Amino acid sequence: MENCSIEVHNLTTTYGGAPVLWDVDFELPVGQIIGVIGPNGSGKTTLLKTIMGLLEPSSGFVKIFNQDLDKIRERVAYVPQRESVDWDFPASVYDIVMMGRYRKHNLFRRTNKTDIDIVNQSIEKVGLTEFKNRQIAQLSGGQQQRVFIARALAQRAELYLMDEPFVGVDAATESSILSLLQEMKNDGKTVLIIHHDLQTVSDYFDYLVLLNTRLIAKGTPQEVLTKENLTNAYGGQLTLLAKVASLIKENEFPIREKDMDF
Amino acid sequence: MMNDIWILLTASLVAINAALLGCFLLLRKMALVGDAISHAVLPGIVVAYYFSGDKTSLLLLIGATLTGVVASLMIDFLTKKAKIQGDASIGITYTLLFAVGMILISTWLKGNVDIDMDCVLYGEIGLINLDKIIIDGNLYIGPMAFYTELFAFFCIGLTLVLGFKGFKLLAFNEDYARGLGINTTRWHYVLMTLVSLTTVVSFEVVGAVLVVGFLIIPAATAQLISKKLNRMMFLAAIFGIAAVVIGYALAIWLNVNITGAMVSVSGIIFMMVLIIDKFFRKQQVSKSLNPA
Ligand SMILES: Nc1ncnc2c1ncn2[C@@H]1O[C@H](COP(=O)(O)OP(=O)(O)OP(=O)(O)O)[C@@H](O)[C@H]1O
Numbered sequence: 362m363e364n365c366s367i368e369v370h371n372l373t374t375t376y377g378g379a380p381v382l383w384d385v386d387f388e389l390p391v392g393q394i395i396g397v398i399g400p401n402g403s404g405k406t407t408l409l410k411t412i413m414g415l416l417e418p419s420s421g422f423v424k425i426f427n428q429d430l431d432k433i434r435e436r437v438a439y440v441p442q443r444e445s446v447d448w449d450f451p452a453s454v455y456d457i458v459m460m461g462r463y464r465k466h467n468l469f470r471r472t473n474k475t476d477i478d479i480v481n482q483s484i485e486k487v488g489l490t491e492f493k494n495r496q497i498a499q500l501s502g503g504q505q506q507r508v509f510i511a512r513a514l515a516q517r518a519e520l521y522l523m524d525e526p527f528v529g530v531d532a533a534t535e536s537s538i539l540s541l542l543q544e545m546k547n548d549g550k551t552v553l554i555i556h557h558d559l560q561t562v563s564d565y566f567d568y569l570v571l572l573n574t575r576l577i578a579k580g581t582p583q584e585v586l587t588k589e590n591l592t593n594a595y596g597g598q599l600t601l602l603a604k605v606a607s608l609i610k611e612n613e614f615p616i617r618e619k620d621m622d623f
Numbered sequence: 624m625m626n627d628i629w630i631l632l633t634a635s636l637v638a639i640n641a642a643l644l645g646c647f648l649l650l651r652k653m654a655l656v657g658d659a660i661s662h663a664v665l666p667g668i669v670v671a672y673y674f675s676g677d678k679t680s681l682l683l684l685i686g687a688t689l690t691g692v693v694a695s696l697m698i699d700f701l702t703k704k705a706k707i708q709g710d711a712s713i714g715i716t717y718t719l720l721f722a723v724g725m726i727l728i729s730t731w732l733k734g735n736v737d738i739d740m741d742c743v744l745y746g747e748i749g750l751i752n753l754d755k756i757i758i759d760g761n762l763y764i765g766p767m768a769f770y771t772e773l774f775a776f777f778c779i780g781l782t783l784v785l786g787f788k789g790f791k792l793l794a795f796n797e798d799y800a801r802g803l804g805i806n807t808t809r810w811h812y813v814l815m816t817l818v819s820l821t822t823v824v825s826f827e828v829v830g831a832v833l834v835v836g837f838l839i840i841p842a843a844t845a846q847l848i849s850k851k852l853n854r855m856m857f858l859a860a861i862f863g864i865a866a867v868v869i870g871y872a873l874a875i876w877l878n879v880n881i882t883g884a885m886v887s888v889s890g891i892i893f894m895m896v897l898i899i900d901k902f903f904r905k906q907q908v909s910k911s912l913n914p915a
């Protein structure tokens with residue numbers, strides 16, 4: 362791929378036991394909204410952490426914008442799963458979003474005017490201005506999720522890796538996050554999102570990675586969301602098969618998709 | 624009277640040092656690691672004392688502090704490399720090191736007046752004035768323990784002020800910090816070294832066991848009512864000092880163990896703040912439910 366945001370090459374990651382990612386290999390485009398889907402425990406979070414260099418792969422490598430991660434870390438923003446931190450931490454929304462301005466080399470410096478402006482803009486973008494000084498423990502789950510997104514925005518990165526940003530978020534917030542993502546895409550940013558809701562994947566993403574320890578499929582939603590791929594990834598569970606069937610119908614008759622939404 | 628003031632000043636410094644670091648231990652869910660380090664420095668103290676014959680030597684300070692750091696290295700090794708459950712790793716490490724320390728005391732330091740099991744348990748805060756610093760032959764400027772604590776206070780204060788952003792980020796979201804390329808291991812061990820230093824310098828004053836009360840309880844009390852990290856640190860220090868002063872007065876009045884009284888008072892303050900805070904929250908809720 363000429364313009365490649367993330368290149369994952371023969372990646373295998375383990376937590377000491379059996380591999381959680383096995384020989385995963387793909388290249389992702391630049392400037393698109395990319396979804397990573399797969400069942401629970403299929404290694405999605407592990408993939409993200411390995412890409413971010415938080416986990417050491419047992420074999421294979423990752424390149425970002427054709428470079429080693431260490432060279433361009435600051436151009437990559439990571440939005441961890443919301444439950445991965447303790448929200449009882451004594452800090453305000455502003456404090457947390459300010460962490461998006463932290464860099465390895467400025468930790469010992471005071472924050473400057475530019476940082477403050479960027480932080481305020483980022484808070485504004487996710488619609489949390491009125492909660493700016495509120496302690497993060499006193500936010501709803503969806504608001505906490507937006508704090509994480511604002512922190513990533515404040516980082517002014519080019520590649521965003523988000524672990525399930527739509528979990529516990531209501532419909533209104535989901536669509537406002539979605540339009541934010543669209544805006545980021547229009548600015549040429551690449552966004553990689555772990556997603557769970559199969560019903561919405563074809564609407565949300567330009568490109569998909571379907572994972573279950575191994576890479577099952579990658580490509581446009583039309584290419585990936587076939588009955589065969591989904592059965593390979595999710596197995597033959599009854600409820601899922603029903604969903605799969607409806608998804609395939611949607612793909613086959615895209616005109617009727619809109620009618621079926623309501 | 625002068626003796627009382629020196630005791631209170633020294634113990635307050637112990638409380639401040641411990642409370643400031645305790646905030647970070649608590650927020651990083653590492654309260655037990657603080658516990659472990661404070662026990663694990665014992666063999667270091669005994670060995671260094673055995674070779675230097677002096678409770679306040681630099682050798683002892685460095686040697687014992689390193690033992691605490693080794694303990695935290697050992698815990699990290701057991702959890703990360705050997706994949707032992709976190710609490711088990713902590714338990715194994717500190718009981719082992721503490722037991723070694725006890726054996727050393729009972730063999731090498733048999734009958735020694737400076738370091739015995741009583742001192743290990745709750746320090747000898749009433750006796751710190753025996754080790755005086757006198758300059759110019761007759762000018763008494765306070766007990767040695769006060770100056771060691773003051774030294775530790777400057778180390779801790781300076782590190783926490785300079786590294787405030789780093790420690791804050793580490794405490795809230797370590798993965799994110801690593802994602803930014805920050806060497807979180809280095810930050811972690813700086814913090815562990817400071818905790819170790821605190822327990823070593825406080826050993827003689829409040830003992831290896833009860834210093835944990837100074838590390839954790841004031842910080843936990845402050846967390847109940849703090850919305851900002853720097854406020855939490857400030858309040859933790861205040862709660863620590865309050866426990867020292869009230870505990871000391873109670874101990875003199877009731878003629879009980881001084882350090883024990885201080886930590887008990889600290890616990891009581893925690894309970895009081897907890898209850899008052901819960902009560903006020905409930906009132907706020909009922910007020911917002913029926914505003915009239
Ligand atoms: N720290 C860990 N130590 C050991 N095993 C782990 C660890 N984290 C995850 N695993 C295992 O690795 C596998 C993949 O986990 P991962 O979190 O990557 O899945 P996921 O696709 O993100 O799942 P979910 O949809 O539930 O978030 C799971 O079987 C999990 O049990």
Ligand SMILES: [Mg+2]
Binds near residue numbers: 405406442
């Ligand atoms: Mg996950």
